Amino acid sequence: MQLRVHQTLTLALLLTSVSACQSWPLYAHLPDPSTEPTEIETVSVAEVVTTPEQPYQWLGVVGEARRFVISGSSESCGFDPSGSGPSFAQHPVDADGNGVAESYRARVGWYTGDIDGYSFEAGVTLRVTAELRWAAAPADGENAPYRPDEPSSPWAAESDLDLWMLALPDPGEVALLADDEGVSRSHPEVLLAGIVLQSGESAAAGVSCHHAVPSDYELTLVARPLGQY
Numbered sequence: 001m002q003l004r005v006h007q008t009l010t011l012a013l014l015l016t017s018v019s020a021c022q023s024w025p026l027y028a029h030l031p032d033p034s035t036e037p038t039e040i041e042t043v044s045v046a047e048v049v050t051t052p053e054q055p056y057q058w059l060g061v062v063g064e065a066r067r068f069v070i071s072g073s074s075e076s077c078g079f080d081p082s083g084s085g086p087s088f089a090q091h092p093v094d095a096d097g098n099g100v101a102e103s104y105r106a107r108v109g110w111y112t113g114d115i116d117g118y119s120f121e122a123g124v125t126l127r128v129t130a131e132l133r134w135a136a137a138p139a140d141g142e143n144a145p146y147r148p149d150e151p152s153s154p155w156a157a158e159s160d161l162d163l164w165m166l167a168l169p170d171p172g173e174v175a176l177l178a179d180d181e182g183v184s185r186s187h188p189e190v191l192l193a194g195i196v197l198q199s200g201e202s203a204a205a206g207v208s209c210h211h212a213v214p215s216d217y218e219l220t221l222v223a224r225p226l227g228q229y
Contacts, residue, residue, distance in 0.1 A: 040065040040222070047072030047116060056119035056168075056204045062223045063123025070118060070219040074134070074161055077209035078112035085110025086166055086175035111162075111208040118221070119168065119204040122197035125226045129194035130179075130205050132163040133187070134217040159215035161207055163189040168202040178203070196226065 045068055048057055059068055088108070092101030120128075164180035178195040195203050205221055 040067050040224070042067045042069060045070040045118070050117070055115070056117040059118055059120040059221075061121045061123045062126060065224045065228055066222075068118070068219075068221040068223075070221070071216070072116050072207065072219065073216045074114050074116065074159070074207060074209040074214045076113035076214055077159075077211055079109060079208075079210050080112045081109035083110035083112060086164075086177050088177050088180060111210070113209050114214070115206060115208050117204045117206040118219070119202060120221075120223070121202045122199055122223075124199050126197045126223045127194055127226055128165070128197065128203065128205075128221055128223045130163055130165060130191040130222075131220045132161060132189045132207060132217060134159050134161045134215040159213050160210045161189070161215060161217055162210050163191060163205070163207060163219070165191060165195050165203060165205045167195060167197070168204055 041064070043059075043066060045057075045059065047070065050057055088106045090104040090106045093103045093105050094101050096102070162180065164177050166175050166177045169175045179191045179193055197203055205219065207217055207219055209215070
């Protein structure tokens with residue numbers, strides 16, 4: 001009898017915990033498991049030439065689930081450690097490669113080559129994720145490290161494109177990248193956390209070439225109203 005009572009109480013506590021978690025702000029972005037997957041519209045976009053005055057290609061106001069598949073080309077590469085641009089977020093540093101980060105560090109500087117940006121506005125509260133693939137990628141799925149003192153190394157024939165997202169700041173404010181791959185050796189580069197925007201807020205996703213050779217690319221942005229999947 002005591003065992004049955006204990007089991008009943010445990011089940012009740014678990015149900016209460018689950019119910020409480022669903023109302024906790026940390027879980028607010030998760031989809032409702034009782035809803036059907038949301039149908040999503042796919043829009044194909046071709047890169048257009050932008051200007052310093054209008055550096056981002058406008059994708060429009062997004063008020064429903066939408067997938068943008070963007071075809072573009074990174075025409076030139078380069079990165080200046082003393083360059084001026086949006087501030088990078090900090091990333092863990094695993095210097096000895098044992099899988100444990102010893103410190104956190106933010107990249108300093110900005111790109112000097114071709115920078116392609118795509119901006120949009122949230123018509124409702126959205127989560128936007130991104131994936132970047134490019135043509136001159138390594139066959140084994142991992143880029144060689146950036147070694148400018150070894151110009152004849154295999155990495156010199158590969159492209160190392162970078163993917164980043166930022167919330168567009170108000171005039172006079174400093175832009176801070178909301179999500180980026182850091183000094184990534186991955187292909188494709190994927191931003192699963194992405195960025196969450198409230199209705200009326202604007203953001204941009206960008207593609208830059210860190211080093212080596214320019215490359216054509218395909219950038220996929222997936223925007224979903226918060227709580228949908």
